[in-house]
Amino acid sequence: MISAMRRDVIDGVPVLWAEAPGPLEAALIFGCGMGDETFRTLGVSHLVEHLAMSSLPRLHHDHNASVTLSLTDFTASGSDEQVARFLTRVCEALSSLPLDRLEREAGVLAAEGSGITDPTSAELLSFRYGSVGAGLASWDGPGPDRIPAEAVRDIAARYFHADNAVLILTGRPPAELRLPLPRGARPDRDGAQPVMNPGPAWFQAVVPGPGLALRGDLDDPALVLALAVLQERLRQRARHQEGLSYDVVGARMHTGAGQGEYTLCLDAREGKEQRVAELLWQEALRMARTGVTEEELAEEAVGLRESWLDPRSTSSELGDAAGCLLLGLDYQDPRTRLDALEKVTPEQAGQAFITALATALLAVPCEVEVSLGQLDGTPLPRGGCTTTQTFPADVRVFKPSLLDRALSSAARTARLGIGASGLWSRDADGGVHHVPFDEVVGVEMRGPGRVVFGRSGCLIPVMPEMWAKIGPAVAAIDAAVPAALRYETSGLVTDGDD
Numbered sequence: 001m002i003s004a005m006r007r008d009v010i011d012g013v014p015v016l017w018a019e020a021p022g023p024l025e026a027a028l029i030f031g032c033g034m035g036d037e038t039f040r041t042l043g044v045s046h047l048v049e050h051l052a053m054s055s056l057p058r059l060h061h062d063h064n065a066s067v068t069l070s071l072t073d074f075t076a077s078g079s080d081e082q083v084a085r086f087l088t089r090v091c092e093a094l095s096s097l098p099l100d101r102l103e104r105e106a107g108v109l110a111a112e113g114s115g116i117t118d119p120t121s122a123e124l125l126s127f128r129y130g131s132v133g134a135g136l137a138s139w140d141g142p143g144p145d146r147i148p149a150e151a152v153r154d155i156a157a158r159y160f161h162a163d164n165a166v167l168i169l170t171g172r173p174p175a176e177l178r179l180p181l182p183r184g185a186r187p188d189r190d191g192a193q194p195v196m197n198p199g200p201a202w203f204q205a206v207v208p209g210p211g212l213a214l215r216g217d218l219d220d221p222a223l224v225l226a227l228a229v230l231q232e233r234l235r236q237r238a239r240h241q242e243g244l245s246y247d248v249v250g251a252r253m254h255t256g257a258g259q260g261e262y263t264l265c266l267d268a269r270e271g272k273e274q275r276v277a278e279l280l281w282q283e284a285l286r287m288a289r290t291g292v293t294e295e296e297l298a299e300e301a302v303g304l305r306e307s308w309l310d311p312r313s314t315s316s317e318l319g320d321a322a323g324c325l326l327l328g329l330d331y332q333d334p335r336t337r338l339d340a341l342e343k344v345t346p347e348q349a350g351q352a353f354i355t356a357l358a359t360a361l362l363a364v365p366c367e368v369e370v371s372l373g374q375l376d377g378t379p380l381p382r383g384g385c386t387t388t389q390t391f392p393a394d395v396r397v398f399k400p401s402l403l404d405r406a407l408s409s410a411a412r413t414a415r416l417g418i419g420a421s422g423l424w425s426r427d428a429d430g431g432v433h434h435v436p437f438d439e440v441v442g443v444e445m446r447g448p449g450r451v452v453f454g455r456s457g458c459l460i461p462v463m464p465e466m467w468a469k470i471g472p473a474v475a476a477i478d479a480a481v482p483a484a485l486r487y488e489t490s491g492l493v494t495d496g497d498d
Contacts, residue, residue: 005321005333011179012162016321020170020314025077027168027319028087028179031187031326032159033070034116035133035255039441039453040485041151042141043109045072048156050105052093059086069116069125069134070254071323072160080174087167091181094160099149106144110492120211120265121251123363127203127383128213130196130457131441134255138205142442143490159187166325168318189328192257196456201383202281202362202370209245210277210368211265212284215359218252218260219332221340222352227262228300229292229349233283234266244272244279254327262356277364281372281380288357288375291350301341308334385458387431395419396476401468416460416467418476423452425460433458437480446489450477 008015013028032045046067052074053065061078063086076086115122115137122137129135161184167173195215216223231250238245245266254260268276307313317334324331332340357375361383364370372380395417404411410428417424422436435454444451449463449470462473478486 005318008173010167010173010177011181012183013165013167013179013181014325015167015169015173016318016325017169017171017173018314018318019172021311022170023077024080024083024174025075025170025315026083026087027073027075027315027322028090029071029073029166029168029319029322029326030160031070031164031189032072032155033068034136035069035193036159036187037136037155039131039136039139039141039455040487041147041155042136042139043144044147044151044155045159046109047102047105047144047147047152048072048094048097048160049074050108051097051099051101051152052090054101054105054108055093055098056086056089061086067116069137070327073319080171081176083169084174084177088178088180091179094156095180095182097152097156099152102147102149102152103145106147107492109144110490117251117253118249118265120205120207120209120363121213121253121261121263123205123207124211124213124263124361125253125261126457127205127361127363128195128197128199128215128261129193129255130455131453132455133193134253134261135196135457142444142487143492145492146487146490157182157184159184164326166322168315168322170314170318190257192259193255197361197383198359200358200360200362200374201381202277202364202372203383204366204368205363207363207365209266209268209273209365210280211263211363212280213359213361213363214262214356215255215259216262216352216356217258218254218262219258219330220352221337222344222348223262223356224304225297225300225341225344226287226292226349226353226356227264228304229296230283230287230353231264232296232300233287234264234280237283238266238276238279242275242279244269244276254323254329258329273365274368274370277362277368277370278372281362281370284357284360285373285375287350288354292346292353294346297344297346297349301338304341305338308338385433386456387427387433389430389432391415391424391426391432392417392419395424396472398467398470398473400466414466416462416470416473418473422480423460423462423477433460435460440481440485443477443481443486444489445486448474450474452477452481 005018049065061082063076065074074090126135126138162181234248251263321331398416400411415426425433439455442453451461453459
C-alpha cells in the first residue's frame with residue numbers, strides 16, 4: 001500500500017510523492033493525449049513526445065515516454081541526480097521543441113506504429129464516438145509526416161506547460177530539481193464527449209477477437225465489481241471449460257465528466273471467433289438475468305485489495321492521483337475505495353450491470369456473423385455506418401464508368417451525389433451514406449481523387465477508378481472543405497497499407 005502521499009510545488013508544477021523502496025522513480029505527466037487531438041492532427045501529442053525525447057543526450061538509466069487517450073508522461077528511474085537532470089532536460093526540450101527534426105521523428109513514429117490501446121478496444125471506442133476525441137483510437141489519420149509544424153507548436157503551447165502538468169515521485173523531491181516549463185491556461189475538462197452510437201448493437205471490425213464495451217461511471221464500485229466478476233466468468237468458461245481463448249483483457253478509459261468506457265476483449269482460437277463472440281454475449285445476458293453472488297463479490301474484492309494494498313503499487317497509485325488532478329476527477333485512496341467495495345450488495349452490482357448493458361457494443365471480426373438477442377428477447381441490432389434509403393434529388397450525380405456498369409450489377413446501382421451541403425454515396429445494397437461538409441474532419445488528396453472522412457466515422461471515396469468524370473466532384477469538395485483539412489497522401493504509407 002502507498003505510504004502517506006505528500007504534495008509540493010516546484011516551479012508551478014504540483015508534485016505528488018510518497019516513500020517507496022528501490023531507486024527513485026519519476027513521471028512528469030501532462031493532461032494531454034490522443035483524445036485532445038483532431039483527425040487532421042492525429043498523432044501530434046506523440047510527435048511532441050518524440051521531439052522532446054530526441055533532444056536528450058544518451059542516458060544510462062531507465063527512461064521512457066508514452067501517450068494514452070488522456071495523458072502524456074515522461075518517466076525515469078535512477079539516482080536523485082539522474083532523475084532531476086532528466087526531468088529538467090525534458091522541460092527545457094518541451095519549451096523549445098527541435099522542429100528541425102520533424103521529418104525524421106515522423107519517420108520514427110511510422111516505424112513504431114503503436115496504438116494507445118489494444119485493437120479491439122480501439123475499434124469499440126471509434127464505433128461509439130466516431131472520428132473525434134476518444135473515437136480517434138482506431139484511426140491512422142493523415143500520417144505523422146502530414147502533421148503541420150504549426151499544429152505541433154499549438155498543442156505544445158496549449159497543453160505542455162506547468163499549469164497542465166503533475167510530477168510524481170517515489171521519494172522526496174531532489175533538492176536540485178528544476179522544472180522550467182512555461183505557464184499556461186488549464187484546459188476545460190467539465191464536459192463529456194458526445195456519443196455517436198449509444199448502443200446496444202453489434203458490429204464487424206478488423207479485430208483479432210470479440211470485445212464488449214459498456215459506458216458508465218468509472219468510479220462506481222458496484223459496476224467495477226460486476227465487471228470483475230464477468231471477466232472471471234469469461235476466463236473460466238472460454239479458457240478453462242471450452243479451451244477457446246487464452247485470456248480476457250479488461251480496460252477502463254476516461255471520456256470526460258466522470259464517464260468512460262469499460263471494455264472486455266478476448267482472443268480466440270482460429271476458426272472459433274463466432275463461438276467466442278456468442279459466449280461473451282451469453283455470459284453478459286446471464287449476469288443481467290441472474291445477477292452475481294456474495295461469494296463472487298467477495299472474491300473479486302479480495303483480488304482488488306491485494307492489488308491496491310501491494311507495497312509495489314506506489315508509483316501506479318501516484319499516477320492515478322495525478323491523472324485525477326489533471327482531468328478534474330475526485331481521487332480516492334485505496335482504503336476509501338475498498339470500503340466502498342465492501343458495501344456493495346449483489347443486488348446493487350446486478351442493477352449496475354443491467355443499466356450498463358443498455359449501452360453495450362459488441363465488436364466481432366469481419367468474417368463473423370452472429371444472431372443474438374437482448375434481455376427482452378428482441379434481436380441485438382447490427383450496427384454500422386448510418387445509412388438511409390433516400391438519395392436526394394437536388395444533387396449532381398456521378399456514376400461508375402459504362403464498362404463497369406456493363407460488367408457489374410453493383411456498379412449499375414452505385415451513385416455518388418455532390419450537393420451544396422455535402423456528399424452522398426449509394427451502395428450496391430441501396431444504402432445511402434452521407435457526409436455533410438460541416439462534419440468533414442479530413443480530406444485525403446490521392447492524386448486526382450479524394451477520400452472524405454466525416455466525424456461520424458463514415459468515409460466516402462471519390463476516386464476515378466470508382467466514378468467516371470469526377471473532376472467537378474473534386475472541385476466541389478475542395479471548394480467546400482477548408483484547406484486546413486485537406487492533405488496529400490502520406491509519403492510514409494506503402495501500397496500494402498492502403
